[in-house]
Amino acid sequence: MKTRLLFTWLSVLLFSVTEAQNYDYPSPVTTAMGLSGASDTTEWSLFSNPAGLSSVSRMSGGIGYHNAFGISALSARSAFFVVPTHMLTPALSYIQYGDDLYEIQTFSCSAARSISPMLRMGIRFEYLLRHIYGTKAESAFVIDAGVNYNASENVTIALFAQNPGRTAILDDYNEYVLPSSLAVACTFRLSSSFFLTADLNHREDLARQFYSFGLSAMVHQKASVRGGISARPVRLAVGSTLSWKRVEINFSANYHDRLGLSTTAGIAYALDFKGGGEN
């Protein structure tokens, strides 16, 4: 049964193609490493590869803000809530992207589960609502999915398909294609406090690949630092996580060769309830 399920899952993941415009809130954990998000295993993975949610062990909620290249019209605000259980790790999230003239709101429901000690998978259902000033609102339904596979004690491979159904927003005049991509990431855990990630993200809509390489190090019990490089285009990334009691603050900065600096921040609060996962 598990084998069939996995096969079906991988088939879904491999059907990914289109063209597009970003509308999402990127995980502050993986943008700090310049990555696509495929390898994320924190609660912020519900904005990227939902399979990472199965590693979350405590009920938690949070809010985030992303600003692209200092332009408020390209900024995004987010909120989420994760409730891990022994059966499943479900999560809800909301993203508001853009400004009064152009806005996309995304409501999503994600779920993740470990199907074996080595394999985890997750799926996200998104409902997008687009408002353009002076026109009627349009909507779309998108499904994202991903898996995480522990190849060995220290090596994890992750696969993430964003919008494999190639969904687009249709209005009276145009078809606005939403981003569609397939990302593969490999994480090497060199010590208990240090790991490296190599990431390849194929964006079919842009007809190109993005290569990324990032690292994360726990420099103190309460602090981690991250950094990364991605090409092409060249992007340099840096970020940190600060934990204090139940509060965790993430910050990342991502520098684009031509367009400048983007920043992402997120704050998460963990509740007492513990229902599964590893983190």
Place this chain on the structure above:
Amino acid sequence: MLLGFGSACVAQINDQLQDWASDVATAYAEEFDSEDLTFLIEDLLAIARNPININTAGREELERIFFLTDLQVENILYKRYVNGQFLSIYELQAVEGLPLETLKMLEPLLVFGKGDNKYRPLRVWGDAFFRSEFQVERTAGFIQNQEGGRAYMGDRFKVYSRTEMNTNHGFSGGTIAEKDPGEPMFSDRIHGLDLMTGYLHYENSGNWLSEVGVGQYTASAGQGLVLQSGMPLRKSTMVTNIRNRKASFRPSLSASEASGFRGGYASFAFGDFEVTPFFSLKKRDGRIKNDSILTSLREDGMHRSLTEIEQRHNTEETALGLKTQWSGKWLQIDAGHLSYRLNRPLVPDQKPYNQFYFSGDKASNSWVSYLLSKNNLLFFGEVAMSGYSEIAFSNGVLWGAAPGFALAMAHRYIPKSYQAPLAGPMTQSSSFSGERGWYTGFKWELPDRWVLSSYFDYYRFEWLKFRVDAPSSGFDWLGNLEKEFRNEAILRIKVRHREKPLNHAEDMNENKVVKVVYDQLKLQYRQLIGDGWQFTTQGQWHFVKSDEQNENGKMLSQDIKWKNNKLSITGRFALFSASDYLARLYAYEPHVLYMFSVPAYSGKGARYLLLVNYRLLNNLHLWLRAARWQYSDRETIGSGNQLIDADKKTQLTFQMRVKF
């Protein structure tokens, strides 16, 4: 494990160093187009003659061994601090991150005694080199013109002589004399040889006068933002070697006439403080327009034709400064000031790109630099000022992030109006003003004797550059994978990808700036067979792509080496083809002891090389080298006075070394 170690024979070190340094030398050659790279190992030569006592050496002394990484130096010092003195090379095996190959190279450079030599009877030792080079094919500069004269005033030989001596009481000294082909000697134009210099040096680490040097020397401070009188640090496959470790004063016998100082320095030690005043007065070659205006300073050191001889030593360059240093247990800080003068103002021809280059007859620079070592982290950096207004930064960190994994990161920012004529920081462009950049590199020791190293360097220029008519950016990525097999074989795979800005069309009022993409691949396989044979096969490919052109270069070479106790013979045969100079290839070549040759393979043809080394007596070694370029795509080689009316170019080198 170490049973295979031979005696401390300097020639053996050279065999290993030639191999080790080949990538570093190639990195320099690609940038400077120079075949004389002896500066790379000058310090190592001095150490080979006068080995370092591993039980008393400080960080600065160990850092002189260029193939030791900063983290390896830290690990050696830490092991000594924890376990006490090392009794033999065998004990160094316990130091983390010190592989067997490194230990083999270290052995002749270290001594393991406790004590101080200065109370023993005076002992003097040293060596002398004599080298001569001759090019068989005559260049145009040596051929009589219609007026019956020749462009080059001297003969066709290159002559090089170098003698150095050491004592066990801290005194050392050396001389060097050199002339290039075409330069006259013992004539009314050049008295003696073109380059004749030397040094006297005294060192006593326990004394208030810890060091004195008179004559030729090199000086460096911090990360080279103010002072780097030798060659600057460059990116190479030693990806974590990004900190300037030459931050001190050393006597020098470099034959490079443009670099280095001529004067003196003295270091006074007061506990943890050290103060070093220094001075240099040097004659430089300058291009002078309208009999008085100095437009540029020459770097090549050639004085063959009448014009070159007229430009010889026509400008005086003075440097005066003070360096102070405080060394604590895990923190070292140094600060200093440098005053630079020319006896006539430098007025370069005005071009948009050189608007912020150094001009005038004086410059003042100050710097503060630091080195902080804690656990497996090493922070370093420098803040420097130009004219008390422009501030430049260079900061970095080296981190032993996990067992077998070392990480290096560095940031640099140099404002476009920053002027420091004696600076040499690690930057993308040799005219570094207006550059900012971020460097990241790592070395990862994987299972089964695989080693992966890589760097990524991103840079931006906030002003125009030569042949780049707009502010621009680019990056340089290198990946290097090495595998050591159990049967004495090594496989190396090197990939480099660069994107550099360049004008689309030149000499127009407005040029479009495009990115030129350079992709390089190098494969090398080396196999040792028995005690005497070594086979090295190498293939290289270079692809250059831009909007308007696609060029490619490739080469294949085979080296065979055979040696016994007295004799070694090395041969190379290479075939190469490069569609344009832009797609040229650089390959390291065997040369006589302490010479590093990395010529550019451009055009189409073959390369032949034969090197013989014979130990005539225990203290007398001879080398003979013959190397030939054979081109199939041209009937003449070179241009101007260097034109050869033939499709081949043959170089003969003879070297003799006497140890005393």
